[in-house]
Amino acid sequence: MNPFKPTAGKMPPELIGRDAIVEAFVDGMDNGPGAPERLMRLTGARGMGKTVMLNELGRVARQRGWTVVDEVASAGFCARILDRLTPRSQVGAMRIQSSILGISLGEVDIERASLTLRETMEARLRDDKAGLLITLDEVQDTSLDEVRALAVAVQQVIGADLNIAFVFAGLPSMVDRVVNAKTLTFLRRAMPEELAPLWFEDIEQSFAETVAASGMRVAQDVLPAMTEASAGYPFMVQLVGYYTWKAAQKRGSDILEGPDAQQGVEAARRQFDRMVIEPALHNLPESLLTYLLAMAEDEGASSKVGAVALRLDKGLTELSSYRSRLIKENVVESRARGEIEFAIPYMVDYLNAHRADLLDEMGL
Ligand SMILES: Nc1ncnc2c1ncn2[C@@H]1O[C@H](COP(=O)(O)OP(=O)(O)OP(=O)(O)O)[C@@H](O)[C@H]1O
Ligand SMILES: [Mg+2]
Structure with missing residues (x-):
């Protein structure tokens, strides 16, 4: 059988180059409630191994007898976490409460949702002292209300000195949209782990x-x-x-x-x-795609911001907003002042190979 696993979320035959993160998390489990590694955030571009990392941390937690709840941050995840933590005998009663944990929570609902989650987690941890890990994937485009409900609950469970850990993952845009959101200060304390390219x-x-x-x-x-x-x-x-x-x-x-x-x-x-x-590329507006095409003329060498502006015949101020958007989307990166380069391998080749088609599609 082919040992390689080129499928999203599938465990690779060998998890390359991520030992330090796993070790940090294991330290966090060993050091008891309050250890900073028990609250961790993973960021990385598509295909950088976020889901696989969450699975791996889940695996080591299970090995130590912890309960692990893995969820994706699509609408209703609070309810799903609650369902997973609720003993079967109580599921019927829980359903009713679960329904309020769905989408679009008002101020009161968030508090109720959060309280229900907290009580459920605490009950679980009092019965089963081994520990509870919650992992949440794809947090970049989640509902802030739901994350807030969960975050507040986790924070309180940590405050009660119970054995919980919370690891969440998302594209780099998650940091701006979710981690730095005004109402979610607790998440800012999460230990940041950026999944970098492998050696x-x-x-x-x-x-x-x-x-x-x-x-x-x-x-x-x-x-x-x-x-x-x-x-x-x-x-x-x-x-x-x-x-x-x-x-x-x-x-x-x-x-x-x-x-x-x-x-x-x-x-x-x-x-x-x-x-x-x-x-x-598909998600990018025309203006940004045009910017990338102008960069691609440098054939993969880093581009001078000024040179790109000349090619596009646009002012530097206007282009700086394009640039920060592209950096946020993790499509390009800037390693030196006034310079910019592609963050995703082979994108430059793709753009140059399909330049005519792309311009055509944009009607340019
Ligand atoms: N450390 C690693 N060593 C070797 N292969 C890996 C490693 N991490 C991930 N992979 C492989 O890379 C691929 C992508 O991994 P994964 O689905 O976890 O990425 P992701 O960051 O969650 O991507 P997306 O943002 O699209 O969800 C999978 O085929 C996986 O097996
Ligand atoms: Mg993933």
Whole structure:
């Protein structure tokens, strides 16, 4: 069986480069209520491994006998958390309360929802002292009311010195929209963990180990090519591994060789375009897309903000708002003053390859 897992939320054969985060969380569990690592936020671009990290933290918590409730922050998640924590015998009675925990909570409802959650969590933790971890995914576009209801409840359970941990994850835009929201000061205390690209050394080693564990081998000079093509992006690591492995298997070979990697990388790139780049571009307004096309003229080297302005024939002030929006969306990043570059690998190639079509679609 192919050992690589290029599917959203699927545990990879090896969780590369995230030991420090797992260790921090384990420390938090060991150090008891009040340990700062028990309240953690994970941010990262699409495909950077947020869901997988939440699953991993859930796994280590379960190993220690903790109860784990994993939820996605779509409407109604407070009610779902409540359902999961409520003993079966009480579910009937709970339903009624659950219904008020749905969408659009008024001031009073938030308080009631929060109180119900808190009481349920506290009851659970008094029965079962091992601990409770709540994980919440996709927090970037959640209802602030519901997050507030949950956050207040968690804060109070922590205040009562009970054994709870809360880890939430989202795209980087979550920080502005949710974490820094006026009513949610508690979330600002969460320990920030930004999921960065993986180190090439770690990736290369992991490719070798994963292929070996699957009963195949990989030619020495193929590893660097696969690693480089991954660009340090976890999702791309899985895609490149998967399609290269598949190409060798199709030939009936048990060794991954140069042509397999070539084919593998091409297939991976196509998938990556479809799954990461196109959705990221799709959500952008025309003005921002035009900005990216102007940047792409630099062929992947960092762009000078002034040069982009000249290409677009627009003022620097107007463009600075485009830029901050693109940075917030994690599409571009600025590492040096007055310079800007793409944050998602291969986006520049995509833009240049599809320039004519994209302009056409915009009627330009
Ligand atoms: N540390 C890692 N090492 C190797 N592969 C990883 C790692 N983290 C994630 N992956 C792989 O990357 C892919 C994306 O992971 P995941 O779905 O967790 O990302 P995400 O950040 O939640 O993305 P999205 O924002 O789209 O939900 C999966 O195929 C997963 O197996
Ligand atoms: Mg995810």
